[in-house]
Amino acid sequence: MEQAQVANKSSLKAKVQKLGSTLSSMVMPNIGALIAWGVLTALFIPDGYLPNESFATMVSPMLTYLIPILIGYTGGKVIAGDRGAVVGAIATMGVIVGTDIPMLLGAMIMGPLGGWVIKKFDEMFQDKIRAGFEMLVNNFSAGLIGFALALIGFVAIGPVVNTLTEAMASGVEVIVNAHLIPLANVFIEPAKILFLNNAINHGILTPLGTEQVSEFGKSILYLLEANPGPGLGVLLAFTLFGKGAAKSSAPGAIIIHFIGGIHEIYFPYVMMKPIMFLAVIAGGVSGSFTFQLLGAGLRAPASPGSIIAIMAMTPFNSVMSVVSVLAGIAVGAGVSFVIAAAILKADAKNTVDNFEEQVQQTQAAKLSSKGIAVQPVSGINRIVFACDAGMGSSAMGASILRKKVKEAGLAQQVTNAAINNLQDDANALIVTQEELQERAKQKAPHATFVAVENFLNSPRYDEIVASLSGNGGTPEKKSETLRPEEQLPAHALKHVSEIILAHDDRKGSATMAKKVVQDLLTKESLAVPIRKSHINDLHANATSLVITKESLTQQAKDTAPEAVHFSVNSLMGNTNYQRIVSSLKETV
Known part of the structure; x- marks a missing residue:
């Protein structure tokens, strides 16, 4: 019951964040236009610093037409790419002309609406278009849908938004006066x-x-x-x-x-x-x-x-x-x-003091000085820092990791983006703040994810670099040495039919480890299923090979005593994984 309530709260929070992100993603790319309009107003209106009647004629058209159309264009693009952008801009024109006030709020409705309608049209009819008619259908569909939405905006949505805007303005006035x-x-x-x-x-x-x-x-x-x-x-x-x-x-x-x-x-x-x-x-x-x-x-x-x-x-x-x-x-x-x-x-x-656990900034220098291997693990070819707007802290986080990746000699590209602009790419590693990971997974369900508390100070960056470099754990532990009780002869793996990576709440490490093992299995042409499981939800049998960190091994053995167990210092180290895969190959 409690888990269901937590899930519902998390889902509601994600929906609220998604709505807010959609609103802000329409305005933020166009902040430059608002600033340009603000500077123009400050300088050239009659009360400005440099009054100029000719230049001041741009003030009203920019606010009335340019800025709302840009917002509508951007809102449509967020939903349906370039086609959505065009339809969103056309639809926005209806609310602009249908009212006497700046239609920023109207644009924030018509832009996404135009994108959504054209997106649904494409989903319904794109595969039904005969060869050779694609451009004709695409152009006319965008034009006619935009035309229809512009009329709807002029007749219905514009007046409604106008009334709501006047009501909100009155409310703001009441708040100010009070x-x-x-x-x-x-x-x-x-x-x-x-x-x-x-x-x-x-x-x-x-x-x-x-x-x-x-x-x-x-x-x-x-x-x-x-x-x-x-x-x-x-x-x-x-x-x-x-x-x-x-x-x-x-x-x-x-x-x-x-x-x-x-x-x-x-x-x-x-x-x-x-x-x-x-x-x-x-x-x-x-x-x-x-x-x-x-x-x-x-x-x-x-x-x-x-x-x-x-x-x-x-x-x-x-x-x-x-x-x-x-x-x-x-x-x-x-x-x-x-x-x-x-x-x-x-x-x-x-x-x-627990903040120190989140910082660990000195690990970057150690990684470079210890001469970590620089051959990247196959599979992950780009790293994306995703936040609400794709600017600010995510850009700085990307800059920090980009430097670490460069110092380690890795080839992965590191970029930043807004969550709404994420592309579903199985070869992408997406770094998000913990609060935003649920939304990011909805946009790119097949990507690999790592959640951090703070983009600017996170020990996870060194873990990412270590994993991509093919070297797990901290720099001081370049390779993991098997203790005698951890040696797994080939006959111990003879009946293994699946591999389970059991993890605690830090599931990002297990996700990356799964990718590493899967690549090694593929390289050796072994069709052994591999999955990850939270240690509390572990279900294994006698044909399961359960891999855990040392701190979790005993719990795993108590939960699934009949399974084959293997303990590692870090789930993201691949030295032992290579030995396991080699042993599995010997049993084939």
Whole structure:
């Protein structure tokens, strides 16, 4: 019963993250257009820094037509590639012309709708098209479906979205007038750390903020999620009062967070001590209260949420505009710091020491200095870091592993991508944060997966390099030596009909080990089935060869005493696997 509830919660969480990711994936690729529009507005409107009547004529068309069409195009492409992009853009035109307000929200509906409809059309009719008519059918289907959706958008969806937008705008106005905007951070800050930050900022706040900018010239909504103050306060507290790797890594994290704008870097510091949620919530609420009190706002979204991007989007029409933004950030950081510092000092045991287990940054240098073998294991030909938006922390994680792969002399390409853009490739190794792995597996079920807690500091990277290099375990253990009781003569494997890799909760190691053994079996033309199993779900018989780590061997023997058992230092070491496969071949 409890497992079912956990599964349902996990599934619901994945669906919410998927919806939020879909919304943000339409806006984030087009942030450049929003920034261009914001700069154009800041410079050339009558109240701008360099008023220019001719250049200012671009302001309204960009907001009314260009940005919504780009969002619709991107939304269609996320669902159905290039054909979906074209249909999504055509469909978006219907809601644009059918209303008198900027249709960012309408585009976020029509774009994916257009992509979904054309995708379903292709699934139904693609295999029924006669040879030679493919281009004709594809072009006319996209045009006619886009035409029909544009009419629907003009007549039905546009007016509905217009009404909803006006209602939301009225709601925002009520919240602003009631001085309740700071309370939004009670929900925003925890949601950010659950990897919904891009969904909130670019899927909800950006469209509403753009509507406010078109009327008032700036919007406080752009600051609610992007404020780096709460995260900065937490990192400062760990810098001064933390312990171990958490303390030593926090100063570097401050630079990446505050200047680089990669907010994900402070998420692990909060998640390792859940009571830290109080610090970021209090910092967010106090920062937003200060923004509201002083009338702060930005002309366009600040993406990423760095102090540089925020100041670039701050109106410079008065000193107070700048002061109000900096004050909100400073107050948010100060409040967050005070509470986080109190939490760390009050915790006598200071359990943040477990952060050291997640870092282990020195392993990379050891890998290079120990002269690890550089012949890659066949099968995995590319490594993809996947996160919600395919930017920020995943790009940095990919950069870290790319360096390690290069130092080890491996040929695998290391890239980063948004989860929505993943391709199902059996030869791909996909690295995700634990919170996002379920969604990633839905997009690429046949790929190999490794989950990490933190893209920027993870010992799993060295494990990946070791596995791909054909050398398991830590660098100090270049090869595994069989103890006498672990020697398996060929006759012990004579009746083996399957191989089981029994693992604990670190199933990523078993997945990669399975790939290694399967490749060795294929190379020797052996058709022995191989599967992985959690140690608690182990089912084996007398014809099963069960491979486990030393720490799990006794439990495996107690569970399946009749099976043949083999213990290894690390599931990802392949020296012993080669011996096993050679012994199996001798029995054939």
